[in-house]
Amino acid sequence: MKSSHRLALLLLLPSFVFVALFSLYPIVDSFRLSFYRLILTLPWLGEKMVGWENYRDLLSDPVARQSLKTTLVFAAITIPLELLLGLAIALVLNESFRGRGLMRAIVLVPWAIPTVVSAQTWRFLFNDRYGLLNFILFGSDAARYIAPLAEPQLALVAIIVAEVWKTTPFAALILLAGLQAIPDDLYEAASVDGASPWQKFRHVTLPLIQPALLLALLFRTIDSLRVFDLVFIMTQGGPADRTNVLQFYGYKKTFAEGMIGYGSAIAVVVFLLSLVLSIFYLRLLKTNRPQGGAV
Amino acid sequence: MNRATALKVFSLGIAAYCLTPFLWLVLTSFKSPSELTAIPPKLIPSFHWGFYQSALEKYGLLGYIANSVVVAGAATMVTIVISALAAYGIARLRLKWTNVYLLLLLVLSMFPQIAIAGPVWSLLDSVNWLNTYKGLAAAYVALSLPLAVWILTTFFREVPVEIEEAALIDGCSRLQALYRIVLPLAAPGILTAALLVFIQAWNEFFFALIIMTDPNVQTLPVGIALFPGEYTMPWGEIAAASTIATVPLIILTLIFQRGIVRGLSAGAVKG
Numbered sequence: 001m002k003s004s005h006r007l008a009l010l011l012l013l014p015s016f017v018f019v020a021l022f023s024l025y026p027i028v029d030s031f032r033l034s035f036y037r038l039i040l041t042l043p044w045l046g047e048k049m050v051g052w053e054n055y056r057d058l059l060s061d062p063v064a065r066q067s068l069k070t071t072l073v074f075a076a077i078t079i080p081l082e083l084l085l086g087l088a089i090a091l092v093l094n095e096s097f098r099g100r101g102l103m104r105a106i107v108l109v110p111w112a113i114p115t116v117v118s119a120q121t122w123r124f125l126f127n128d129r130y131g132l133l134n135f136i137l138f139g140s141d142a143a144r145y146i147a148p149l150a151e152p153q154l155a156l157v158a159i160i161v162a163e164v165w166k167t168t169p170f171a172a173l174i175l176l177a178g179l180q181a182i183p184d185d186l187y188e189a190a191s192v193d194g195a196s197p198w199q200k201f202r203h204v205t206l207p208l209i210q211p212a213l214l215l216a217l218l219f220r221t222i223d224s225l226r227v228f229d230l231v232f233i234m235t236q237g238g239p240a241d242r243t244n245v246l247q248f249y250g251y252k253k254t255f256a257e258g259m260i261g262y263g264s265a266i267a268v269v270v271f272l273l274s275l276v277l278s279i280f281y282l283r284l285l286k287t288n289r290p291q292g293g294a295v
Numbered sequence: 296m297n298r299a300t301a302l303k304v305f306s307l308g309i310a311a312y313c314l315t316p317f318l319w320l321v322l323t324s325f326k327s328p329s330e331l332t333a334i335p336p337k338l339i340p341s342f343h344w345g346f347y348q349s350a351l352e353k354y355g356l357l358g359y360i361a362n363s364v365v366v367a368g369a370a371t372m373v374t375i376v377i378s379a380l381a382a383y384g385i386a387r388l389r390l391k392w393t394n395v396y397l398l399l400l401l402v403l404s405m406f407p408q409i410a411i412a413g414p415v416w417s418l419l420d421s422v423n424w425l426n427t428y429k430g431l432a433a434a435y436v437a438l439s440l441p442l443a444v445w446i447l448t449t450f451f452r453e454v455p456v457e458i459e460e461a462a463l464i465d466g467c468s469r470l471q472a473l474y475r476i477v478l479p480l481a482a483p484g485i486l487t488a489a490l491l492v493f494i495q496a497w498n499e500f501f502f503a504l505i506i507m508t509d510p511n512v513q514t515l516p517v518g519i520a521l522f523p524g525e526y527t528m529p530w531g532e533i534a535a536a537s538t539i540a541t542v543p544l545i546i547l548t549l550i551f552q553r554g555i556v557r558g559l560s561a562g563a564v565k566g
Contacts, residue, residue: 004388004390005390007384007388007469008384008385008388008390008392008393010384011380011381011383011384011388012380012381012384012385012393012396014377014380014381015377015378015380015381015440015444016396018377018433018436018437018440019399019400019403019437019440021418021437022411022415022418022433022434022436022437022438023403023406023411023437024403025414025418026410026411026412026413026414026415026418027406027410027411027414029413029414029417030410030411030413030414033413033414089309092302092305092306092309095302097299097302097303097306099306101552103306103309103310104552104556105548105549105552106309106310106313106314107309107313108548108549108552108555108556109313109314109317109545109548110313110316110317111548112494112541112544112545112547112548113317113541113544113545114497114498114500114515114516114519114537114540114541114544115498115500115516116498116500116516116519116520116537117317117320117516117519117537117540117541118316118317119520120320120519120520120533120534120537121316121317121319121320121537122316124319124320124323124530124533124534125316125319127530129332130331130332130333130334130336132319132336135334135335135336139335140334140335142334165312165316169313170559173556173559174559176556177556222405225407226407226408226409228408228409228500228501229500229501229516229520232500232504232520233520246409247407247408247409250409250412251409251412251501251505254409254412254413255412255416255505260413263409263413264413266409267407267409267410267411267412267413268410270407270409270410271406271407271410274405274406274407275402275405278402278405
């Protein structure tokens, strides 16, 4: 073995130990457990191999199907909102004006706030008795106050609002980096050719920030599939499982009900879903990546 | 409306969007119990410290803060040391399989937590590391490694190889070269990575929730999420605890804003 290989092995080994113990082994074990019946509250049943039974149960479980649907709806609404709002913010921050540095710092505030804190913040704003939202909508007329987090139609909307608020800045930052990588002379050339601002945006900006858009899309998709903190704090999956996203359902089955085998099957489904999506995006990114692009 | 005015208006809008929700919680934390439930709500509180006092005395806020500092601090230190070694290997030796390793880390960082949660729990249980600082910190090291290795690899690649080669010719070993030449030059990158790892560990909730079931070792996010209310939610205390948990992060973020933006966008790894 060449000495550089040996040295590399030595340098990478400590990190690999953690990766192996806390990522690789657990994912393999989740796959294995998903083929077993293992229920912590019924220990006398033991650990019994049941083949595809957990997956068959999952297919006929109405809560699981509702949960998959909720997760996909959540992703399909939050991601475009985050990218659009993020792009708007990035376009403003990309202009030169006094106080731009301060603005860039301010945009980081929602990103820096712990998700748990933003969840409590929004839960409080949506409170049915003294939430600010109720006062804005209905004034002091407390009789008309609503409880958005307890309304089947509104609970998911409330969680979407909280998610979009917190994660848009991250999308904005990635898009801003993309905007800054566009050379000024392209805009100048477009001006010389008499292009309107819209034409410049459409034919210079949009094509050139495509890699950044894809990157933001990748990270936001992966993250929206694992939303948990907001649901745990704001609704606990309710009302009537309307906000019970997959990651929360898996947590509930595994840790609250001790259904290790069944919970593992849910875990495997979430995992495969995000794996397929990330491979898809990574391929798109590879073909769309300009020379020397920052990835 | 001219361009400058338009930009001012948009900026104000963005600032309001980013700051208002949390600002409301901060204002709430300084209210008195009667102001908290007042309708119409009082915009400017009377700056009572009552909720902070009761969060500290009745809800053991100091304990949660101490647990968070220990776990996030330990996780950050271990992560940075381990990641610096790995990133140095990837950036300098430029072997094919080390690049594959970098990609593997990226894929791992995309795993949903639930996909590994059960086995991680049993693993820690089997060595009696549940409800211990080292158990949660070890999980955090694994979670933060991809981010830290990616950022540090980017920064190490920017340190010119020539300086290092000169040191190697002068008789430095590789590790000495890393320690004496590369680390000082990559210090801003290391600071950025450390900051992002710390923020990630400080904010993490899912693993803290499943690993720390004993209130004595729970971190701030778990405390804030599970603050018990006897009859009604203790909103004032939650607001006070949330403010304490968040203000240090916001200050750090504002101070190191440039580095963070660079780490997030140039390294382009999720933070």
